Amino acid sequence: LSSLPMTPGTTTKIYLKGLAFPVLFSKIIFTNEDQSTGELYLVSSDLTLNSDSMLKLYKKRWSIEEYHRTLKSYVGVSKSPTKTVTTQVSHIFASVHAFLKLERLKLATKLNHTALKTKLYVKALQTSMAELKQLQSNQNYNYG
Numbered sequence: 001l002s003s004l005p006m007t008p009g010t011t012t013k014i015y016l017k018g019l020a021f022p023v024l025f026s027k028i029i030f031t032n033e034d035q036s037t038g039e040l041y042l043v044s045s046d047l048t049l050n051s052d053s054m055l056k057l058y059k060k061r062w063s064i065e066e067y068h069r070t071l072k073s074y075v076g077v078s079k080s081p082t083k084t085v086t087t088q089v090s091h092i093f094a095s096v097h098a099f100l101k102l103e104r105l106k107l108a109t110k111l112n113h114t115a116l117k118t119k120l121y122v123k124a125l126q127t128s129m130a131e132l133k134q135l136q137s138n139q140n141y142n143y144g
Helices: 051-073 085-109 113-138
Strands: 011-014 023-031 037-044
Touching: 023 051, 037 051, 051 085, 085 113
Parallel strands: none
Antiparallel strands: 011 023, 023 037
């Protein structure tokens, strides 16, 4: 697709190998925060869309993808050891609740999910090490 001659911000109807119907293809040029540029290629089966509409839909869908990735990677929805419907529903509810708390933390701290998770792990490790040192100092080691 990247070899097709495309004017950025326009759509072209194309036929892809293996598809029995035409699709719209659009090339989007964007500027990153560091002022470098990138290319995004979008494909849609809705032949009535223009390039701007395709980009708006992509942004909406991408936020849904981020939600699912966060549920899987950061709040453990995919690590459910549950076997019954009731426990599965409870686990999913707890995961969504954890996601909402994580999002509130993200907004309050202006840190992304990875940074928040790392910060929580570091704090937990520091607390564990402090507790371990305290236990060791209270122990009377008699290896006799």
